[in-house]
Amino acid sequence: MGMKCIGIDVGGTSVKIGLFETTGELLDKWEVKTRKENGGANILPDVAASIRGKLQERGLELKKDIAGAGLGVPGPVLPDGSVEVCVNLGWRNINPQKELSELLDGIPVKSGNDANVAALGEMWQGGGKGCRDLVMITLGTGVGGGVIIDQKIIAGRHGLGGEIGHIHVRDEETEHCNCGGVGCLEQVSSATGIAREARRRMAATDKDSVLRKAGDRVTAKDVLDAAKEGDELALEVTETVGHYLGVALATASMIVDPEVFVIGGGVSRAGQFLLDVIRKYYEQFTPISKNKARIVLATLGNDAGIYGAARLIL
Amino acid sequence: MGMKCIGIDVGGTSVKIGLFETTGELLDKWEVKTRKENGGANILPDVAASIRGKLQERGLELKKDIAGAGLGVPGPVLPDGSVEVCVNLGWRNINPQKELSELLDGIPVKSGNDANVAALGEMWQGGGKGCRDLVMITLGTGVGGGVIIDQKIIAGRHGLGGEIGHIHVRDEETEHCNCGGVGCLEQVSSATGIAREARRRMAATDKDSVLRKAGDRVTAKDVLDAAKEGDELALEVTETVGHYLGVALATASMIVDPEVFVIGGGVSRAGQFLLDVIRKYYEQFTPISKNKARIVLATLGNDAGIYGAARLIL
Numbered sequence: 162m163g164m165k166c167i168g169i170d171v172g173g174t175s176v177k178i179g180l181f182e183t184t185g186e187l188l189d190k191w192e193v194k195t196r197k198e199n200g201g202a203n204i205l206p207d208v209a210a211s212i213r214g215k216l217q218e219r220g221l222e223l224k225k226d227i228a229g230a231g232l233g234v235p236g237p238v239l240p241d242g243s244v245e246v247c248v249n250l251g252w253r254n255i256n257p258q259k260e261l262s263e264l265l266d267g268i269p270v271k272s273g274n275d276a277n278v279a280a281l282g283e284m285w286q287g288g289g290k291g292c293r294d295l296v297m298i299t300l301g302t303g304v305g306g307g308v309i310i311d312q313k314i315i316a317g318r319h320g321l322g323g324e325i326g327h328i329h330v331r332d333e334e335t336e337h338c339n340c341g342g343v344g345c346l347e348q349v350s351s352a353t354g355i356a357r358e359a360r361r362r363m364a365a366t367d368k369d370s371v372l373r374k375a376g377d378r379v380t381a382k383d384v385l386d387a388a389k390e391g392d393e394l395a396l397e398v399t400e401t402v403g404h405y406l407g408v409a410l411a412t413a414s415m416i417v418d419p420e421v422f423v424i425g426g427g428v429s430r431a432g433q434f435l436l437d438v439i440r441k442y443y444e445q446f447t448p449i450s451k452n453k454a455r456i457v458l459a460t461l462g463n464d465a466g467i468y469g470a471a472r473l474i475l
Numbered sequence: 476m477g478m479k480c481i482g483i484d485v486g487g488t489s490v491k492i493g494l495f496e497t498t499g500e501l502l503d504k505w506e507v508k509t510r511k512e513n514g515g516a517n518i519l520p521d522v523a524a525s526i527r528g529k530l531q532e533r534g535l536e537l538k539k540d541i542a543g544a545g546l547g548v549p550g551p552v553l554p555d556g557s558v559e560v561c562v563n564l565g566w567r568n569i570n571p572q573k574e575l576s577e578l579l580d581g582i583p584v585k586s587g588n589d590a591n592v593a594a595l596g597e598m599w600q601g602g603g604k605g606c607r608d609l610v611m612i613t614l615g616t617g618v619g620g621g622v623i624i625d626q627k628i629i630a631g632r633h634g635l636g637g638e639i640g641h642i643h644v645r646d647e648e649t650e651h652c653n654c655g656g657v658g659c660l661e662q663v664s665s666a667t668g669i670a671r672e673a674r675r676r677m678a679a680t681d682k683d684s685v686l687r688k689a690g691d692r693v694t695a696k697d698v699l700d701a702a703k704e705g706d707e708l709a710l711e712v713t714e715t716v717g718h719y720l721g722v723a724l725a726t727a728s729m730i731v732d733p734e735v736f737v738i739g740g741g742v743s744r745a746g747q748f749l750l751d752v753i754r755k756y757y758e759q760f761t762p763i764s765k766n767k768a769r770i771v772l773a774t775l776g777n778d779a780g781i782y783g784a785a786r787l788i789l
Contacts, residue, residue, distance in 0.1 A: 315624060315730075448655030
C-alpha cells in the first residue's frame with residue numbers, strides 16, 4: 162500500500178476534501194460545512210477532525226500513511242503561507258498551513274490560492290496532464306486563472322500571479338470591473354460578462370434573436386447554446402467574447418509561452434465550439450510564430466481544487 | 476584567486492565578450508567582429524580563439540580557472556540549446572552551446588535568447604540586483620523583453636517567453652507591426668514607434684510644437700526632450716506611450732507578478748521622467764492591489780548581455 166496525500170479546497174460554503182494515492186488516484190472525497198463565525202476559527206479544526214475520522218474509518222494513520230496535505234484558499238496567500246485577509250472565510254492574519262499542520266500531528270501542509278491550485282490540479286491529472294507549463298483560465302461568475310511553469314505555481318511577489326481575469330483587454334469599455342479597473346477580461350468573458358454583453362447587443366440593435374425571449378434574464382448558457390444553433394446576435398456576442406479571450410491568451414504566450422492553455426469553469430461547458438472561437442482570435446494575435454500553445458478543456462470540474470491541493474505537497 | 480566565467484553576447488555586427496569573477500565583477504571586456512559569411516560558420520571559432528588569446532594573456536587556463544561560458548543569441552533558442560534559424564547570423568540548425576563547448580575543451584556552455592539573457596544580467600548586477608523575479612522591457616529600435624522568475628529565464632515552450640514587444644495593447648491601431656500583428660506594444664513604445672506617434676500627432680493637429688522643426692525626421696529623443704521642457708504636443712505623445720507601457724506592465728503583473736520591472740534601451744535614457752509617466756498608467760491598470768512591482772531603470776546598458784550570459788552558467 163503506497164503513501165497517500167490529502168487535498169483540501171476551502172470554499173465559502175463548504176470545504177471539499179480528497180484522499181489520494183501519491184500517484185494521483187482519487188480514493189475518496191467528501192465535504193464539510195464552512196463555519197465562518199468567530200473569524201473562521203472553526204474551519205481548520207473542523208477539517209482536521211473530519212480527516213482524522215476518515216483515516217480512522219479506513220485504518221490509516223496520519224504520520225505513517227499520509228505524505229502531507231495541501232490547502233487551497235479563496236484569497237491571496239503570501240510566499241510563507243500566511244493569509245492577511247480572506248474575506249470569504251473571515252480569516253485575518255493567520256497562517257493556515259502552519260495551523261493545520263499542528264492540528265494534524267505535524268504532517269507537512271502547504272497552501273496556495275485556490276485558482277492557482279486548480280491550475281496545478283489540471284496539470285497533474287486534468288486537461289494539462291503530461292505538461293510542465295500551463296496557463297489555466299476559469300470562466301465562471303468571475304474569471305480566475307493560474308500560471309504553472311516547470312510544474313510550479315507562479316504565485317507572484319504580491320499574490321497577483323494568475324489574476325488573468327483582471328488583465329486589461331478592452332479599450333472601448335466604459336463600466337468599472339469589481340476590481341476597480343475598466344476593460345478587464347472578466348467584464349467580457351465571465352458568465353456575468355457574457356450575459357451583460359448579450360443585453361447590450363440586444364439593446365443596441367433591432368436584430369431578431371432567440372435571446373430576446375429571455376430578455377434581461379439572458380444567461381451565458383443561453384448565448385452559447387443559441388450561437389451553436391446559428392443565432393446571429395448570439396454569434397456576434399460569442400465572437401466578441403472569443404476576441405478578448407484570444408487577446409488574453411496571446412498576451413500570456415508572449416510573457417510565459419506555456420505548452421497548453423486549459424479552459425475551465427461553467428462557461429467552458431460550451432466545449433469545442435467555444436475553443437474554436439478562442440483559437441481563431443488567439444491565432445490572429447500571435448502571427449509572430451506558427452508554433453504555439455494548444456488550447457484544451459479542463460477535465461476535473463469542481464475537483465480540480467482538491468487534486469491541485471494534494472499535488473502541492475508532492 | 477576565485478573561479479572566473481565568461482559572458483558572450485553575439486550580435487549581428489560584433490560579438491561582445493566579458494571575463495567575470497563568478498561573484499559578478501567584470502574583469503575585462505572586448506569585442507570580435509561577427510563574420511556572417513558561410514552561414515556564420517566562423518563566428519564560434521573566432522570567439523573561441525579570442526577567448527583562448529585573452530586567457531593566455533592573463534595566465535588563466537580554461538579547465539582550471541573557468542567555470543563555464545554563457546552565450547546570448549539574437550534569436551529563439553530551444554530548451555536543448557539548439558537554434559533552428561538565426562537570420563542575423565546566418566545560422567541554421569546548429570547547437571551553438573554544444574559547438575562552443577567542444578571548441579573550449581569541453582567547459583560548460585549554456586545559451587539563451589539575447590533579450591532574455593540581458594534581463595538575467597540586470598537581475599544579477601543591474602537595476603534588479605537583489606531580486607529573484609523581474610520583467611525587463613528594452614525600448615530600443617524595437618521592444619524586447621525578458622521574464623525572470625526565481626532567478627531563471629522563462630524562455631517558454633516555443634521560444635516566445637518575454638516577447639513583450641508583441642503583446643497586443645492598442646485596439647485602435649490600424650497599421651501592421653513587423654511581426655504581422657496590429658496594435659503591438661512595439662508599434663507605440665519603441666524609438667521608431669514614438670517617432671511615428673509624433674508624426675501622426677503633428678499631422679492630426681495644428682498645435683504649435685518645437686517638434687515641427689524636425690518634421691518627419693523627428694526622433695524619440697526629440698519627443699522626450701521636448702516633453703520634459705513642457706511642449707504640449709510632445710507631452711501628449713509621451714502620455715500615449717506611457718499609457719500602453721502601463722497596460723503592458725499591468726498585464727505582466729497579472730500573469731507573473733514580478734518584484735520589479737526594469738526598463739532599458741535607448742528610450743529609457745529619458746530616465747525618471749519616463750518612469751513617472753509609465754507608473755501613472757501602471758497604477759491606473761492595477762487597481763486590484765496596492766502592493767505591486769517597483770519600476771526601475773536598467774543600469775548595465777549594452778553590457779547587460781555579457782553579464783546575463785555569464786550568469787547563465789552559475
